[in-house]
Amino acid sequence: MSLTQNLCTPISSSSSAFLAHSNFNSRTKNVSLPAKRFGICKCVTAGPQEAQTAYKTTVSRNANMTKLQAGYLFPEISRRRAAHLLKYPDAQVISLGIGDTTEPIPEVITSAMEMRSRALSTLQGYSGYGPEQGEKALRAAIASTFYRNLGIEEDDIFVSDGAKCDLSRLQVVFGANVTIAVQDPSYPVYVDSGVIMGQTGLFQKDDQKFEGIEYMKCTPENGFFPDLSSVSRTDIIFFCSPNNPTGAAATREQLTQLVKFAKDNGSIIVYDSAYAMYASEGLPRSIFEIPGAKEVAIETSSFSKYAGFTGVRLGWTAVPKQLLFSDGFPVAKDFNRIVCTCFNGASNIAQAGGLACLSPEGLKAMHEVIGFYKENTDIIVETFNSLGFNVYGGKNAPYVWVHFPRRSSWDVFSEILEKTHVVTTPGSGFGPAGEGFIRVSAFGHRSNVLEACKRFKQLYK
Amino acid sequence: MLYCQLSSRFRIPYAVSLQPKTTWTSSNFSNEKSGHCTSVPRNANMEKLRSGYLFPEISRHELEHTQKCPHARLIRLGIGDTTEPIPEIITSAMAEHAHALSTVQGYRGYGAEQGNMALRRAIAETFYRDLGVKENEIFVSDGAQCDISRLQMLLGSNVSVAVQDPSFPAYIDSSVIVGQAGKFQEETGKYENIVYMKYGHDNNFFPDLSTTSRTDIIFFCSPNNPTGYAASRQQLKQLVEFAKANGSIIIYDSAYSTYISDESPRSIFEIPGAKEVAIEISSFSKFAGFTGVRLGWTVVPEDLKYSNGFPVMNDYDRIVCTCFNGASSVVQAGGLACLSKEGYRALSRVVDYYRGNAEIIVDTFASLGLNLKVYGGRNAPYVWVRFPGYSSWDIFSEILEKTHIVTVPGRGFGPGGEEYIRVSAFGHRECILEASRRLKNLYK
Numbered sequence: 001m002s003l004t005q006n007l008c009t010p011i012s013s014s015s016s017a018f019l020a021h022s023n024f025n026s027r028t029k030n031v032s033l034p035a036k037r038f039g040i041c042k043c044v045t046a047g048p049q050e051a052q053t054a055y056k057t058t059v060s061r062n063a064n065m066t067k068l069q070a071g072y073l074f075p076e077i078s079r080r081r082a083a084h085l086l087k088y089p090d091a092q093v094i095s096l097g098i099g100d101t102t103e104p105i106p107e108v109i110t111s112a113m114e115m116r117s118r119a120l121s122t123l124q125g126y127s128g129y130g131p132e133q134g135e136k137a138l139r140a141a142i143a144s145t146f147y148r149n150l151g152i153e154e155d156d157i158f159v160s161d162g163a164k165c166d167l168s169r170l171q172v173v174f175g176a177n178v179t180i181a182v183q184d185p186s187y188p189v190y191v192d193s194g195v196i197m198g199q200t201g202l203f204q205k206d207d208q209k210f211e212g213i214e215y216m217k218c219t220p221e222n223g224f225f226p227d228l229s230s231v232s233r234t235d236i237i238f239f240c241s242p243n244n245p246t247g248a249a250a251t252r253e254q255l256t257q258l259v260k261f262a263k264d265n266g267s268i269i270v271y272d273s274a275y276a277m278y279a280s281e282g283l284p285r286s287i288f289e290i291p292g293a294k295e296v297a298i299e300t301s302s303f304s305k306y307a308g309f310t311g312v313r314l315g316w317t318a319v320p321k322q323l324l325f326s327d328g329f330p331v332a333k334d335f336n337r338i339v340c341t342c343f344n345g346a347s348n349i350a351q352a353g354g355l356a357c358l359s360p361e362g363l364k365a366m367h368e369v370i371g372f373y374k375e376n377t378d379i380i381v382e383t384f385n386s387l388g389f390n391v392y393g394g395k396n397a398p399y400v401w402v403h404f405p406r407r408s409s410w411d412v413f414s415e416i417l418e419k420t421h422v423v424t425t426p427g428s429g430f431g432p433a434g435e436g437f438i439r440v441s442a443f444g445h446r447s448n449v450l451e452a453c454k455r456f457k458q459l460y461k
Numbered sequence: 462m463l464y465c466q467l468s469s470r471f472r473i474p475y476a477v478s479l480q481p482k483t484t485w486t487s488s489n490f491s492n493e494k495s496g497h498c499t500s501v502p503r504n505a506n507m508e509k510l511r512s513g514y515l516f517p518e519i520s521r522h523e524l525e526h527t528q529k530c531p532h533a534r535l536i537r538l539g540i541g542d543t544t545e546p547i548p549e550i551i552t553s554a555m556a557e558h559a560h561a562l563s564t565v566q567g568y569r570g571y572g573a574e575q576g577n578m579a580l581r582r583a584i585a586e587t588f589y590r591d592l593g594v595k596e597n598e599i600f601v602s603d604g605a606q607c608d609i610s611r612l613q614m615l616l617g618s619n620v621s622v623a624v625q626d627p628s629f630p631a632y633i634d635s636s637v638i639v640g641q642a643g644k645f646q647e648e649t650g651k652y653e654n655i656v657y658m659k660y661g662h663d664n665n666f667f668p669d670l671s672t673t674s675r676t677d678i679i680f681f682c683s684p685n686n687p688t689g690y691a692a693s694r695q696q697l698k699q700l701v702e703f704a705k706a707n708g709s710i711i712i713y714d715s716a717y718s719t720y721i722s723d724e725s726p727r728s729i730f731e732i733p734g735a736k737e738v739a740i741e742i743s744s745f746s747k748f749a750g751f752t753g754v755r756l757g758w759t760v761v762p763e764d765l766k767y768s769n770g771f772p773v774m775n776d777y778d779r780i781v782c783t784c785f786n787g788a789s790s791v792v793q794a795g796g797l798a799c800l801s802k803e804g805y806r807a808l809s810r811v812v813d814y815y816r817g818n819a820e821i822i823v824d825t826f827a828s829l830g831l832n833l834k835v836y837g838g839r840n841a842p843y844v845w846v847r848f849p850g851y852s853s854w855d856i857f858s859e860i861l862e863k864t865h866i867v868t869v870p871g872r873g874f875g876p877g878g879e880e881y882i883r884v885s886a887f888g889h890r891e892c893i894l895e896a897s898r899r900l901k902n903l904y905k
């Protein structure tokens with residue numbers, strides 16, 4: 001039996017592989033699970049008779065994992081898409097749901113990976129374990145490309161297999177006894193990793209929030225920047241800018257407020273800058289552009305959305321030397337220990353690709369691909385604008401955040417899927433303040449994006 | 462004879478001998494110089510870690526030595542790092558996949574977090590044929606070390622853990638980090654909540670399970686790092702029975718199974734009933750030279766259930782999807798090529814090469830006479846040498862000082878490793894031969 005048939009919904013807080021046009025997709029399209037809205041599926045792996053006699057260990061399930069059951073986003077979308085395909089097997093489904101890159105990686109980058117691969121079969125070129133923190137040249141290139149003149153140095157950079165993995169490693173550093181704040185809406189991994197680590201209480205169905213997490217509302221009314229005067233102090237503040245899912249990019253002034261807030265409260269900001277290169281000129285790209293940020297922030301980023309490395313796996317985290325726990329102990333030392341114990345470095349082949357990304361030619365090529373996705377975003381923004389919707393985001397991120405006032409985002413998701421065969425992502429999946437919004441991602445072949453927009457125009461004209 | 466010069470003054474209490482030069486305790490750091498301290502408390506579990514992770518510590522000693530003796534030709538038989546090039550059939554598969562990513566038809570984005578289905582299938586067929594392990598029970602990863610931590614996140618802080626003593630340090634360290642281990646006890650050199658299953662030359666390299674307390678989780682590595690011992694079918698049967706009787710889960714580390722040269726079991730799933738009590742982790746690192754490339758897998762059987770009947774696999778899948786984003790697609794293409802007929806054959810030749818190294822090392826130490834006892838080296842790329850009465854860090858230092866050979870002091874693997882050093886068999890043949898010459902010279 002396949003994984004999907006005998007398990008509770010394969011729960012993924014990432015863009016599920018289900019929606020990726022990929023040969024590596026392990027999940028069958030023919031899943032016939034009931035399309036529940038917030039599916040809490042009972043795991044039935046055997047009939048009642050067998051379940052009674054089947055052997056069980058006496059190891060207790062981790063209580064934190066139990067808390068995760070409540071309403072999850074991406075598997076539900078997968079189910080709906082699969083059900084939709086069953087209903088309309090000839091439909092040309094267009095995926096603007098998952099934020100999965102679609103354009104080929106520039107050759108200057110892939111040939112570096114080719115060369116590194118081939119070198120591994122030569123005596124001079126073979127290398128075994130690399131430093132867990134990443135290859136020196138790559139760390140130096142990241143520091144000088146993204147943090148020049150910001151006082152972040154090569155040895156503050158930890159190369160990884162991606163921001164998602166880094167977020168969990170950071171959570172392991174922090175442990176169970178810290179409080180966290182997240183934007184509402186936000187990328188689900190911040191909340192989920194917090195739950196897994198034991199930083200939260202139970203999920204409250206009535207307000208769709210986990211007890212113990214401080215949710216910082218981000219809406220059109222507050223310009224998608226939280227009103228910090230009404231935010232309670234937490235140890236850790238997760239902040240993503242340019243934002244997934246809203247596409248909002250914080251201004252220098254807003255980030256200055258955020259850094260001050262963190263400083264006054266003795267908090268640590270975990271700043272997710274995975275989409276920084278999509279930001280327009282003049283907007284801050286790194287939290288470290290704000291004076292004082294090195295004493296209060298960690299920054300995590302990724303090659304995924306810049307270089308199409310979603311499958312290749314490469315990212316980094318910058319932990320400044322000046323960032324200290326309450327007893328004066330440098331956070332970087334503990335992060336380093338985690339990186340050495342719980343990780344063994346990003347793949348040397350991916351790192352070779354990363355280095356090529358940061359060569360002048362590579363940077364130019366990445367800018368071109370980013371430009372291409374930004375054009376997609378413009379097309380989507382223009383489409384929804386022309387239909388009279390209030391449209392947010394899209395200028396500084398590859399996501400468009402469309403408002404459907406007073407409508408349930410799942411209903412709108414379903415309507416769009418049913419009537420146009422386009423997959424989007426319902427805003428409530430990112431948090432309660434996402435209700436009434438749809439996230440449309442701008443990753444796709446131009447022809448698909450144009451076709452999707454044509455279909456939107458027909459539906460909402 | 463130099464060996465005789467090591468007198469009792471070198472006998473150092475176990476706990477102290479583990480102390481590296483720097484310890485990352487909070488008291489070493491003052492906030493006076495720096496200015497702002499956040500008010501975020503340091504994770505108390507991190508403070509319980511007694512020192513840096515073992516292998517970076519070894520690297521540090523190595524570095525200090527090269528600074529002291531810049532002209533020394535260092536031979537690294539410490540960290541188990543592969544040295545021989547990867548067969549071309551494998552690297553060209555990776556190169557081709559990388560190239561394909563620059564084409565419209567060949568480009569792929571996110572893959573399934575559990576791994577490429579073809580690779581999962583190939584792993585099932587290559588390593589678990591006829592053992593009833595299905596492809597959907599296999600989770601591809603970026604290596605066993607990472608998987609150990611993901612398994613610990615899965616299990617959480619409220620489980621009890623047993624480890625072999627000595628053992629690969631990541632089991633203990635990850636346990637401390639997650640909050641399972643309790644405090645470190647200086648006198649014994651052990652963490653108070655971890656059960657250390659002592660094993661060695663005096664009990665046939667297999668713990669006496671009749672005197673082992675029940676724990677929720679049992680980490681077991683075979684062929685063993687660091688001792689090189691491969692458990693017999695009989696021993697593993699006992700282990701599975703023990704786990705079953707106690708309702709425990711075995712986490713079975715089979716990263717070195719391809720080094721087995723006799724009939725010892727290669728997978729815990731060769732033992733009937735194991736699918737209800739065991740998880741198996743493994744890796745392409747030592748089998749394919751993928752230490753830098755990064756690829757491994759974990760098998761979580763469908764039949765493995767928590768006390769409330771919930772399948773462990775469901776939660777592991779959730780962890781994999783939330784805390785991980787799949788192994789690199791380029792690397793997985795390499796993994797698939799490793800498991801092709803030609804790839805596997807080519808890799809077996811490399812494994813044989815390292816086995817040849819191990820033989821030379823075993824023979825070298827055995828030939829020294831003295832009071833040394835030599836173990837391992839036959840079913841694993843590690844040789845485990847006992848120097849009765851001596852501190853392993855002292856032996857490590859003496860060998861490094863006098864022959865410029867890096868090894869690993871047994872004490873780094875747990876109190877049960879005292880008196881031993883681990884010599885790894887990865888290296889170019891000429892380095893192994895040179896090391897052999899130097900050791901014979903030192904101890905003649």
